[in-house]
Amino acid sequence: MPLTLKDIARMAGVAESTVSRAINNKPGVGEETRKKIMEIVRQYNYQPNQLARGLAIKETRMLALIVADLSPADYQIIKSIEAYANEQGYNCLICNTDNNLQKEEAYLQLLSSRRVDGAVIIGGDLANINIINTALNKNGLMVLVNCLAEELLIPTVLVDNAQGGYLAASHLLQQGLKKIAIVMGSSKEFLESEKLAGYLQALAEYGLEVEERYILETDGSREGGYEGFIRLLEQGDLPEAFFVTRDILAVGLIDAIKMGGYLIPEDFSIVGYGESIISSVINPPLTVVAEPLEELGRYAAKYIIEVINGRNPEEMIKVLEPVLKIGESSVSRTE
């Protein structure tokens, strides 16, 4: 027979409601009592009966993780959300919409019809009207991750990509490098424009003029990275360093550098963006701006559970800063 709340209450010598409050991390339980109860929970590996619990309090203890277009980075975020959610007694339903509005609407219906307690919307850049509409409704409890909303304040967790661009360029500048090119996707893309803004800010802080020829907009592909380097080579004015805003662009760029017989970091220092499988197989190990994906997921899960429990998160918009992870591709040539 599995252990029940009643059993734990008897063993701890407290009321059933006290056990329930302790397990659900609700106030009104003394520290000593809580410790005693949690010790019994651990000792007997107590698992609350989620179904009974759901029926009793009209909760499903289920979260929908609605992803616009599942990427390797999203995978990390989802893992982190799930880990935190599980700790708090929630399960997760992963819903990939492939940027398809009908699919998204169907998944949001899970929320409106209370088949999940809350939803985390991951990616998609801009909250569309489906999301806004759902958020306006009473049951529309949601948190946005890496997604902006024009009309409404919805609890949000974001990464400051401009700060990422700034970190990358600053790192190169700190090593005495002055001729730094940025190889990026289209500046019309919001994320790319943010990274460019950070790069430009770092140059400005070092009193350096912006060299238009060192801003290489590409189609964001491996070929784009390759051709970017060739373009600079033909111009005959090569930079000392590159900040590459996407992992796949870095692959192409580094292919071209190596094909030209140049060495990294001896001839060119390189900083990439994003800690991914792709950037992890580049040789020499790439210095990258790493997004705090685990932290991002943890905040998202914490926020949605707070929202479900009727509490506003401490900061409605949480902006996390990326960190620089130094590999071997950006070591100063003077060292």
Place this chain on the structure above:
Amino acid sequence: MAKVTLTNVTKRFGDVVAVNNANLEIKDKEFLILVGPSGCGKTTTLRMVAGLEEITEGTIEIGDTVVNDVPPKDRDIAMVFQNYALYPHMDVYNNMAFGLKLRKFPKEEIDRRVNEAAEILGIKNLLDRKPKQLSGGQRQRVALGRAIVREPKVFLMDEPLSNLDAKLRVQMRTELSKLHDRLQTTMIYVTHDQVEAMTMGDRIVVMRDGLIQQVDSPLNLYNNPVNMFVAGFIGSPAMNFLDAKLVKEGETYYLEGNGDFKIAIPADKVATNPEIKSYVGKDVVFGIRPEDLEDAAVVEKPVTDDNSYMATVEVVEPMGSEIYLYLTANEHSMIARVDSHSTAKVGDNVKLYVNTSNLHVFDAETELAIL
């Protein structure tokens, strides 16, 4: 052209009729206010225009296009709500521009729009500031700027000022009215606050229980309410309603209370509303706004038995430029906004002068205005 037309629009949620057969023509460049108590259907109406709610019956046109089946993103509207997101890591420029950037507008176009909106809103000097460096009013303007840069045909605003403190709310009301003058765009604005409605809109739609009660200019709504609901909802303090019977003595028609008043209806009012004659001997409701009741002791108009009655002062609230008297007469309670020279004290039996040219009479059963 961005007129908005609602024809026989109904919205049902299951058995609940949220909006019942609404007919409304919002003119191009008009500032229209939807006002009413919570649950009256004003927000649902706005959301149907936005395309956020499907219409159960009827049609909505924006310009000359029926938009029933047009997705919200293609309706050329911008919405402003009370809770808006200002991103702390972005400067004001980017907080206004990110939507356009994400929609891949050309940089020059974004620049033009953001600068124009900032100019209109008087925040051009703040474009490189972060939200935490802004005052509450400046933040609100940034949120408006985000809607303006979309250059929509119609702005839809759902209680955008209700999160602001009282002082800022008053200031932003004026600013929004000025903004409408400058933008010359159709604006539909939802509020539950009748003061906001009265001070901002060209026309006001008063709603109750899903039904449009009256669509009129603020002044007409105030002076000529079509029913007791509108009369009571618009104006603060609210209009006094006193049960009465319509009686005729000689050629004069009177509103007679249960022994506490007998007020003569001016002959010219009867002449312009002859249908009132059919109410003789029937129960009616006498409506009078607090400012049309005066302390007869300080009024400079001729006071007669036909335009005054006695009442007992229960509470005196000096407001500075005027005094609110809370009074009772027989079973009736009422408020009078009297001149600050009044010396009426609690417990006093005072004579109240009635400005009969502004009195209202309602059908006691249908609650519709007779006069």
